[in-house]
Amino acid sequence: MNIYQVAELAGVSIATVSRVMNGSDKVSEKTRSRVLQVIDEVGFTPNVFAQGLGLNTMHTIGILVPNISDIYMSSAVAYLQDSLAKYGYDLLLGNSGFEQEKKEQQTALLLSKHVDALIYVGSTYAGSGKDERETDYIRRAAEQVPVFVINGGVDGDNIYSSVCEDEAAVYNAAKVLIKKGCSKIWFLTDSRSYSAIKKRTGYERAIEEAGLNPVQLHVDNRIHKVRDYLLQHDDLNFDAVIAGSDAIAIGVMKYAVQKGLCVPEDIAVIGYNNSELALACEPELTSIDNHTEQICRDTVERMIKVFEAGGAENNIKRKLTVPCELVERGSS
């Protein structure tokens, strides 16, 4: 069933059918209803490829995440999907991993499918001047479609980013620990993403302001890996840990259990993302909530605005900042 057959049945030209489908106002009420009835009767759906050929869009948004199975990323995808569905957009999903090459490749793949926009969740970025070329592929993509970055440190023309205030969040978290009397507060993270760097900065600032000694450890993001890593080192000497994720934080708690240490008495622990994991352990985990849902919804809202504005010239905010919130529970 194609537009020609519908036109035939309705006794009009294909242009008229097309106009009816696209809600053009230049159709008489009589004709419109007749066409709609035929469309309904025969169950006609326009061919997206033909539409795409003409319009160069398929109402699809490309999304690239490093790891969908990560609880934080997957909930971001869920929120994005949900919001976009309301506007009739579908999601084309790329799971990029953390390798540069794969990211570029997946980006090309999504672009080749003529997505209307690209969303990067937590794109890595080595930060100030370190190796900005790493994200060049994103800027190149932005020449073709608007790019939205969630918790990533990329900017440029046609790039819109939404970040949470990781630095302030960790700074405050460290302050809280200091106030509680902790003096050997370590920072554990698994990635060198833009977020991780901001977290680290906040951590260092708080620690140094208090005249303490900052210690950072780079670990895996899986509970048992963290525990085992810590168990293998006997030079550990912390009374508090701020972790880059809830899984890492729980890894620390597992270490404490093995060592016969008590949380929070001997070691205070603060996680990140406030995911379901934070509720699974005992005591429950104090965690920094970075308001993923809000960030995702804001991103979609802005995207729609960008579409409506059409083109890269607009006065829509390039960078949106969302505060984080320390959700205190038993672990600190």
Place this chain on the structure above:
Amino acid sequence: MNIYQVAELAGVSIATVSRVMNGSDKVSEKTRSRVLQVIDEVGFTPNVFAQGLGLNTMHTIGILVPNISDIYMSSAVAYLQDSLAKYGYDLLLGNSGFEQEKKEQQTALLLSKHVDALIYVGSTYAGSGKDERETDYIRRAAEQVPVFVINGGVDGDNIYSSVCEDEAAVYNAAKVLIKKGCSKIWFLTDSRSYSAIKKRTGYERAIEEAGLNPVQLHVDNRIHKVRDYLLQHDDLNFDAVIAGSDAIAIGVMKYAVQKGLCVPEDIAVIGYNNSELALACEPELTSIDNHTEQICRDTVERMIKVFEAGGAENNIKRKLTVPCELVERGSS
């Protein structure tokens, strides 16, 4: 840049360029390399919409999950994405929720984008004869493209399903608990999915064989919701719980903590899916691993075979069964 310009530059017709791109063997080596060189030089990518119009495919697979943010679903998506990427397929993602209407709607949306196949992860199904019409929309979809169902109970022409042996798994888990001396083993689940029904059947069989009394509770799938639900009831009387998910199981453990009961001494707990959550709690959770990764990879392998066979007539297995495994930890 389009095929005409490439043809022009290479001094051949567009048909030849097309042949080169599609790896047709009817091109001389000389011509092929010349064309490839031009394609490479100018960075030509064929327009997927134009290709789609001719071929009626865009090398895209539609996937429908009830809830991507669920740790089990998201890891399934990750595995599927990973496997499919190897064959050059992209994933068009629908987050259907659990409502019938939304599922049908999302299915239609994906079909309208001419996906090459549909994957349903954990599609609900009320089971033997109860209301088979609920899944009619899946059978209708299967008239258009091959449909792959993971842990769902749908079958029909052009539908390929992969299920894990939930029934046997729960049966065995219950047996283990019985052997350990538990006599008041309850079963808690959150959904009436096909899997849930199989689990229940296994549970009932084991309990009844042992001459015990089966008790089932229908709960939410979130840790605190489960805990609160249990706390509100004071007629609880179990010494073991088999849960339909790890989150539910941990909810039970949270309840135990509140009540001052010990796990596993007072209450033995077994979860499902063997997710990261199972490692987060203390004691760690005994959980049934349903080998999601293997199921996903098998599904993709079969899909490729179906594509190669072309058409619904083939002797590729319609139903694949994967055993589950009880991973025993401290909670039981």
Place this chain on the structure above:
DNA sequence: TTATAAAATGTAAGTGCTTACATGTTCTGC
């Protein structure tokens, strides 16, 4: 060489839409 088969390449007809522009129809005011 030349007839003939085989291989390589080109031509042109789809594929199903959108939309600028052309044409036809209805309404308005005099």
Place this chain on the structure above:
DNA sequence: GCAGAACATGTAAGCACTTACATTTTATAA
């Protein structure tokens, strides 16, 4: 009753490919 405006509809040219079929080129054998 009619010019001219306003509105409705149709015509046809893209959009960028694939591929059956036609044609040309090259190889093969007598």
